[in-house]
Amino acid sequence: MLMKTCTKCGATVENEAKICCNCGNVFPEKRPFSKAGVAGFICSLSAVALVPTILISYFFIIVIFDLYNLNTFFMLLGAVSCLAAFVCCILGFFFSLNGVKDSRKNNLRGQGMASTGLVLSSVLGGICLTCVAMLVAQAVLLGALLGTLLNSPSSSGSSSSSSRxxxxxxxxxxxxxxxxxxxxxxxxxxxxxxxxxxxxxxxxxxxxxxxxxxxxxxxxxxxxxxxxxxxxxxxxxxxxxxxxxxxxxxxxxxxxxxxxxxxxxxxxxxxxxxxxxxxxxxxxxxxxxxxxxxxxxxxxxxxxxxxxxxxxxxxxxxxxxxxxxxTGSVMIYNAEVAKDVFGTDDPAEIEKIVGAGSGNWDKFFKAAEQIKEKGYVAVSGPSDLWNGCEKSADTPWVVDGELKIDPKREKYIDIAKTIADNGYSNGAQQWSEPWYTDMKGEGEHKVFAFFGPMWLIQYVMIGNSGYWPGKGEGTFGQWRVCAPPVGFFWGxxxxxxxxxxxxxxxxxxxxxxxxxxxxxxxxxxxxxxxxxxxxxxxSTTTSKDTVTSAVVMAKSDGSLDFCGGQNVYPAFIAGNKYASAKAMTQYDEHINGYWTDCVEKYVDGTYSREEAIEEFKKLVMDNITF
Structure with a gap:
């Protein structure tokens, strides 16, 4: 016969008994859990749940040290997460400790749960306390660095030494x-x-x-x-x-x-x-x-x-x-795409294929069809070709106080439509997230080329190529440069x-x-x-950048790891020579904006071609005085 013990008087009674025959204690249907033990276990689990956030914060602080932006954010995130975890550990420790005592004293369930919470809260509490101390120390260091950068005083009575x-x-x-x-x-x-x-x-x-x-x-x-x-x-x-x-x-x-x-x-x-x-x-x-x-x-x-x-x-x-x-510009093309489509990634051969220096886009669009057949796209979006169309114009927007639309600038409306209708791009706009995604090679289709000056490579593409130092991820190292079909400068x-x-x-x-x-x-x-x-x-020297002197670039080291070690300066020397400023006016910034906006509305079907041009003229006449 199965027996059980009364928790009140210790008497042994039959397992089926509902009331102790010795003291009258009523036996519950099931032994309840210790509430303190459960609370302690939950608090300890909450602390555990915060660990990934703390680890991610430390990863970014250590691996991606960005003094002004990300580092400050992740230090704050890490500190808040550590403090929250530490509070959870304190609560978990005291609740779990009471839960162990309570379950033993009153024969309640959950003693194992409370014991687990006690161990977790003790270990994590110590770790969190250490992390908070480290974050405070790093915050003090960051403050000292910022103070040095922003408040560097001049020394009174300094000598003529020029050391900064x-x-x-x-x-x-x-x-x-x-x-x-x-x-x-x-x-x-x-x-x-x-x-x-x-x-x-x-x-x-x-x-x-x-x-x-x-x-x-x-x-x-x-x-x-x-x-x-x-x-x-x-x-x-x-x-x-x-x-x-x-x-x-x-x-x-x-x-x-x-x-x-x-x-x-x-x-x-x-x-x-x-x-x-x-x-x-x-x-x-x-x-x-x-x-x-x-x-x-x-x-x-x-x-x-x-x-x-x-x-x-x-x-x-x-x-x-x-x-x-x-800021004369080049065509920045993906060597892996070039090899797959054309069988070569040699800059001299690619220049022949796309019609480098020809002053038109005819050969480039023939190449774009071949690129499409292989499952790639020629450009990220139509706007990638706008700078070439705009800066290659022969006639300024304004001549003798009148608005003029140069044929090369007007041609952009047809170029943009052709790109969209034939699927030669992913439809991204410059300076948009899809544009940056295409640089990393993670857009809908892999992109063959971007167009721009050296600063586009150094300050935009490298940072958006998915590159991590020493790991070679993303498209870093896949790019090469050559002279563009149509010359232009940018900035x-x-x-x-x-x-x-x-x-x-x-x-x-x-x-x-x-x-x-x-x-x-x-x-x-x-x-x-x-x-x-x-x-x-x-450690803080500038990145290599192109200059206006062809003599200087010809005797300089233009090799870039981003471009597979290629010496990019010959292409940029050509880009500078092809660039023209003969059609510039002081009104260009605003007029260009009106034109590209109207072209976009033609491409998406909002306007017909004629309506887009008329709307452009109206916007210029209504908003700009020559």
Whole structure:
């Protein structure tokens, strides 16, 4: 006969008995679980569930160290997860401990569950406490690094030494609430801009330089590192104002118009608005390079400076601005696709297949049909060909105050439609997530080619190729470059000097070193070989970039791992030569936007071809005054 023991008096009774015959204790149908034990086990499991989040956070912090963006986010995520897990462990420990005692004392179920919770909470609690301590330490380190970067003071009474590793000859100041007011004809706007000032050198003579990024100011610092005597003679104060909302242009226009000490001696302009300052309404403030004492025509010829860069900076036959970064573009093609489709990935052979330098897209579209037959697409989207169509035009958008549609720009409406109707692309737009996905080779169909300058490779494609250092994932290493069917440039920055500057000698020395010096200590050579060192730290030298001088690129190392070790500079030299600026106007940025928007609506069926063109004309006439 089966027997059981009364939990109240200890008497032995029959297993079927519902009441103890000795003390009257009522036997439950089933022994209940210890509530404390269950609670402790659940809390411990919650701590365990947070472990993946903690591990992921640490993975990104350690493997992908991004000082300003991801690292801060994942440190915060890791800290919150650790703290939450630690709280769960504390609760789990106390509940589980009570659960063990309760189950033993009252013969309740769940003793094993409570014991498990006790072990888990004890072990994980210690780990979490250690992790929190490590995150706090790393946060302190990050704060120290940021403090060093943002608050590096100049040393009072510093010597003439130009070493920026100790920040002894320059000061860095950030002004966040500089308010400027600008009035133009019938409108006025008050804006709050972010203004940065960097000062290099300690000399008695002052040069004011204005820019919209810290790129050119850092070049000045590099020059003083190489030529400390310049820093002993001059103090170069660099003002940086972002282009957001047109803030830089408004501030620069005000300063140039005011003149005197307010106006900069040197200023920069990017491709989107350079014509305003080199040929347009603000060009009267720019000095010719010849007036600065630069033998510009001779040096342009000796350096073989890209013609498009010279044309953009020429006013009435005289050079007033030159760029330094070569933005002539190439065709960036996938070698694996090329081999599968054409049986070769040799750049010289691919150039023949796509009609490199022909000035038209005829051969490229014949190749696109072959690419499609193999299950690939020629381009990510129709917009990849727009820059070539736009920059190869022979006639500007505006001629004698009238809107003109050059045949090469008008042809883009048919090119875009052909690409869409024939399935030659994945339909992605530039700067969209699908565009980036295609760079990684994970779009609907693998893409054969992208078109663009070196900066597209270095600052967009490499980061979106799926590459992890040393692992070779994604499409990294699969790409090659060759001259494009239609030449164009995309972007760039030009340097100008104020005609009223009283520091012509110093201004000329800086501008000539940045834009025309072809020596191995000139900016362009350092830039092309990836050895510009902003802060005397070898780990922070610049990436290789193309320059405007063909002479410099011809003697530089243009090999890129991203392109399988190919020397890409011969293709970019050709890209610079094919690029043209003859059809540019200061209105292009807005007009281009209206045209591409209307083309997209034609492609998706919203407009007919004629309706798209008429809508484009209406948008331009209604919104832009020539």
């Amino acid at each position: 590793s100790s920040y002894s000859d320059w000061e860095y100041e950030r002004r966040l609430t500089e308010t400027t007011t600008y009035t133009e004809e019938t409108w006025s706007e008050e804006t709050t801009t972010e203004k940065w000032t960097i000062t290099y050198g300690t000399g008695p003579e002052k040069i004011d330089l204005w820019s919209f990024t810290d790129e050119i100011p850092k070049m000045v610092g590099e020059y003083i590192d190489l030529h400390p005597e310049f820093g002993e003679k001059y103090t170069v104060e660099c003002t940086i104002i972002a282009t957001d909302g047109g803030a830089y242009q408004r501030a620069l226009d005000n300063a140039l118009a005011a003149g005197g000490d307010t106006a900069p001696d040197i200023y920069s302009a990017e491709a989107a608005f350079i014509l305003k300052y080199s040929k347009g309404e603000m060009s009267q403030f720019a000095s010719t390079y010849k007036d600065l004492g630069i033998d510009v025509d001779k040096k342009i010829k000796e350096a073989d400076i890209a013609k498009y860069s010279v044309d953009i900076g020429t006013r009435d036959g005289k050079v007033v601005a030159l760029g330094y970064e070569g 760039g920055t030009w340097l100008l000097a104020n005609k009223d500057t009283d520091q012509k000698e110093g201004v000329a020395e800086l501008i000539e070193w940045i834009t025309l010096d072809t020596s191995e200590t000139g900016l362009q050579y350092l830039w092309a070989n990836g050895i510009v060192d902003w802060d005397n730290d070898p």
